[in-house]
Amino acid sequence: MGPYPEVSVRSQLRRLAIRSLLPLSWKLSPGRVSSSLLRFAEVEADSAWQFLRAMEVLEQPHQRAAMFHDAIEEMEHSAGFYTLARTYASRPLPLCRDRREALLTGPEGLGEFLTYIYEGEREVYEEFEDYTTAAGRQDIQDWLTHIREDEEGHQDTALATLIEVLGGEQELARLVRSIRWRRNKESLARLSHRIGNLFSGVLLGSIFLVAGPLFGWACKQRMDSARGDRERRYGPPTLDAAAS
Numbered sequence: 001m002g003p004y005p006e007v008s009v010r011s012q013l014r015r016l017a018i019r020s021l022l023p024l025s026w027k028l029s030p031g032r033v034s035s036s037l038l039r040f041a042e043v044e045a046d047s048a049w050q051f052l053r054a055m056e057v058l059e060q061p062h063q064r065a066a067m068f069h070d071a072i073e074e075m076e077h078s079a080g081f082y083t084l085a086r087t088y089a090s091r092p093l094p095l096c097r098d099r100r101e102a103l104l105t106g107p108e109g110l111g112e113f114l115t116y117i118y119e120g121e122r123e124v125y126e127e128f129e130d131y132t133t134a135a136g137r138q139d140i141q142d143w144l145t146h147i148r149e150d151e152e153g154h155q156d157t158a159l160a161t162l163i164e165v166l167g168g169e170q171e172l173a174r175l176v177r178s179i180r181w182r183r184n185k186e187s188l189a190r191l192s193h194r195i196g197n198l199f200s201g202v203l204l205g206s207i208f209l210v211a212g213p214l215f216g217w218a219c220k221q222r223m224d225s226a227r228g229d230r231e232r233r234y235g236p237p238t239l240d241a242a243a244s
């Protein structure tokens with residue numbers, strides 16, 4: 001546990017959503033089990049990539065070694081989730097779907113990056129407990145319980161490195177608040193994107209439901225009318241005409 005154990009409202013809402021909605025969602029649509037596990041695999045692989053990038057900026061060998069250790073563990077987590085995703089998949093899975101976006105772009109952003117990682121690891125550590133409770137499948141629960149210990153270590157690595165990089169804890173509270181605010185905005189943007197997709201899906205579905213039969217009916221009327229005109233001019237179709 002780091003120095004900021006106070007409750008983050010967004011965190012608590014996410015945890016509540018996982019505990020209450022995940023069991024229902026996985027029960028109603030078994031395909032979501034595999035897609036959720038695949039998403040976890042992608043997030044873990046992305047963390048490993050971000051850690052490896054950060055190694056290039058960290059100055060102290062022991063900091064780079066700790067970051068490399070955590071990157072290896074994230075790769076192991078990703079591989080474990082991917083294996084689980086395959087066991088629940090009804091079709092072959094893609095290797096990676098998302099384009100990566102670097103969280104750290106230069107040495108000047110190291111403090112923010114480490115705070116972002118610290119907050120992310122803290123959330124993952126807490127949420128994996130909720131996923132373990134909600135998953136309802138022994139193999140997934142065992143895996144989550146196993147890797148949760150690693151996530152606690154990643155949290156500690158990020159915090160210890162951050163304090164060293166900052167040269168103390170004076171700036172810590174301000175950075176944590178700023179990163180929490182940034183993560184809130186990112187969550188809100190993701191949520192609006194999902195609601196937008198849902199809304200446009202419902203709208204398009206409604207248009208097809210209403211307009212489909214209407215256009216079908218109009219099309220049939222036109223075809224019947226054209227057939228009537230043709231028969232009035234040339235008479236009813238014969239077998240010879242149909243064959244020619």
Ligand SMILES: [Fe+2]
Nearest residue numbers: 044074077151
């Ligand atoms: Fe992980």
Ligand SMILES: [Fe+2]
Nearest residue numbers: 047121151154
């Ligand atoms: Fe982690």
